[in-house]
Amino acid sequence: MEAHEAQFLYDRVANLIAGMIEGGTLRAGDRAPSLRALSSRLGVSLSTVMQAYTALEARGFLEAKPQSGFYVRPRPRSELALPSPARSGSNPRTVRVGGVVDTILAASQQPHMVPLAVAMPDSALLPVKALNRCLARVLSRQPNASIDYCFPPGAEALRRQIALRSAPLGGEVHADDVVITSGATEALAVSLSAVTSAGNVVAVESPVYYLLLQLFERLGLRILEIGTHPELGMNLDALEAAVDRNDVKAVVSVGNFHNPLGSRMPPEHKARLVALLASREIPLIEDDIYGDLHFGDERPELARRFDREGLVLTCSSVSKTLAPGYRVGWVLPGRFHTAVLHAKQVASSATTSATQLAVAEFLAEGGYDRHLRRLRRAYQSQLEQMREAVAASFPQGTRVSRPQGGFVLWVELPGAMDSVRLYEQAREAGVSVMPGTLFSSSGRFRSFLRLSAGHLWDRRSELAIATLGRLAHGLLQGH
Amino acid sequence: MEAHEAQFLYDRVANLIAGMIEGGTLRAGDRAPSLRALSSRLGVSLSTVMQAYTALEARGFLEAKPQSGFYVRPRPRSELALPSPARSGSNPRTVRVGGVVDTILAASQQPHMVPLAVAMPDSALLPVKALNRCLARVLSRQPNASIDYCFPPGAEALRRQIALRSAPLGGEVHADDVVITSGATEALAVSLSAVTSAGNVVAVESPVYYLLLQLFERLGLRILEIGTHPELGMNLDALEAAVDRNDVKAVVSVGNFHNPLGSRMPPEHKARLVALLASREIPLIEDDIYGDLHFGDERPELARRFDREGLVLTCSSVSKTLAPGYRVGWVLPGRFHTAVLHAKQVASSATTSATQLAVAEFLAEGGYDRHLRRLRRAYQSQLEQMREAVAASFPQGTRVSRPQGGFVLWVELPGAMDSVRLYEQAREAGVSVMPGTLFSSSGRFRSFLRLSAGHLWDRRSELAIATLGRLAHGLLQGH
8 A cells, every 4th residue: 555545544544533532422431443343444454543543542532451442531631733744845955054053052052041942851860870870980990991092983892782772673783783973963974974975865854853954954965855744754655756756865764753743653664664765775864863762662663674775874872861961872874884984984083982881881781771761751741741831821723743752842833923033032031942944944844843841841841831822922913 | 585495495404414414524512503603604594594403403413502502412323314205286186095094994903903003192101090080070070061962162161271271372262262072083074164165175285194185085175285394394385386276275284293294384384374375365274183292392383373364273182192082172263163163063063071071170280281291202202212113124215204293103115115015014914004105195105104103112012113124125125
């Protein structure tokens, strides 16, 4: 079945059931129609119904009971609709970002600002003591190791730990398959350098993380922005059409908890994506930096799992889960190992030795999974509180993403409101946000905002969202 | 006076005095002709004579006695001639380095190899304990600071220390003028990114450090290799002719202890270089990574000192003096501050927090200068022993640089010997060296070698040089 059709059917199933609940046909506690019944009644596959139900569960409409089926949950508190999926651009665009992002980043780092702009974990949520203990232990046990160069591909002890954690998610991975970088930013930069040249066309999800846009600009790449569903990720029909029409040299995808959408690409879509690109020999750069921050029970797989050709380059780091300031990231570069290693060598040569060894130590100790469980609960609850606060104070018609992981919200403002003006007014009021224009090369998200819920939710955050709501009401009334 | 003429006169003075000593006219203990007398006798400026005498002192012919003048020293043990200065290329060349350097670097890192290839300080020479103590103190005093992002331009405490040390050498420098990078490699990469675009022409000293060649290749820059004197640095007449003939967009210079020559560009040359480029609005990227490792009494100035236009970008790091594995480097980007900050943001965003703070702490404590004195003595003695060993075992006709700082030697082999074959045979014998071909885009240094004397000199080093000498003799005899 074509993915376009699949997505259409998925939306149809989800909307049908959501409508039955909202219209009162199905009430709290009722059992939803069985998968099999619905599948045969609507003539769609079981897996499509399953996807729709899983999404409805994430939205708070349904809950799954083991061995029994799906049941209607008590009415969810927030009833905000999802943002509209972006349409796909049809022609490659030259990227011009300029210094806007730098200005916004600099402003958002002022200490008096409520920091809702940068996607940064609150250090209160991170295992600061345990990590610093690991680092101190490295210094005393191997005093020279922290002083000496640790040249690419990086510390073997760390590469082994990364391989151990990646293999269950991404197929066979050995320590020798890992190249350590200075954070995920450098991982993406060297991966793009390794597989593209200036002037090439790259396809990417829309909206797209502003740092990727900056990278595309720096490398002289032209981009095709592919429409992306707020729950299912990249529209693969649109991608297929795009790679058929254009000489696309690489695809960049944040399949697991897309930034800023929070969408999760289902495994079948990842498999289709990889197959689609394999048949055309197009490399896929997957950014998995948010992958460990899933709100569902299962850690989502990597697209790399479906790769038989070595065409997938997986990038990640510990910056959203352990220690942003350690600058420990990596690439699993598949068949592009030599090129990625070379690009890393030229970009910054060695990576900091002591923090690599400290992360290896921390991962080997085994406390990472326990930490992640706590961290995921915290992010989920912070996001939920932020969504509720947006629902309570933003104008009617505001639409908000329902992230399935990570810690950012994507907000669509009503009435074609100008988020750049909202950003400016918010900055004056001491609240830093990211206007949606930063997430496209075409200015298409002018009425969107990205909000980070990485910081502990407190009275200050509440007031900040209320301030944003008040400003948005003002803009809607033409102030 | 034209620099070409000045260089010619300088060589004439130096050769005259060296000839008088070698011919026996001047003997050990004799006072050399006074500066003033020689200046008026030869009709050259006092400063030219002074430069020639300083160089003869560095070569071991003369020694200066305070308030008295220059005296002939006992015959220096090694009598190796200096390598021939390279001629300047006349047309911009596209750089093709490929993976050769990566292969050589990887091979040289095998633990059984005597490491004469990579310019890497021996950790036995570095203040490992004091640095690790600073790092541990940072962790316990500011536990969150090492975990949190430290975004560009980097930690204020470190930028202040760098400004304090740079100002006496490079004119006014404030903490706000400093951008921290992940080592000098990244400093050079972001500086080049900030002032050039693919296809541009850049002028650089010849021979040129292989990492710069890799960077030029990666950025798609074409280069003009400018002949460089083994003691005085870049030939400025050749540079002037080159910038007159070509649309040169930037010049890269390692004025203080050039890698691999060990030359030091005199202050008047730096002043002329800066003025030459200022009148044409061409940025100068100066790499000062070896500047603190001077064997003369005075720390050489930066070219930046002569800059009135903000056109000089100074790059450096602590990788050759304190801690290669800390990955702490910086740029003083002059008028290109915004562009360099942006390039750094896109290349790898934040730099490791803990090691920045540890270096700031170490510099603030005040032990750096004492450490440097010891380190310079060690490098100088290691280089001297290596030169003696080369003199003792390499074939007659071998020429060797006389570094005025740093810790690498540049060796010219006799009889157009192929250093790539020597490199290969040495690798088989367990000795890693850098063949001269890596130091040009034109293959012109095929009969040169770079040897690093960064490691403590011991019996193993002695045997390694003897092995190289034996192999060189073999190659000369056609084996």
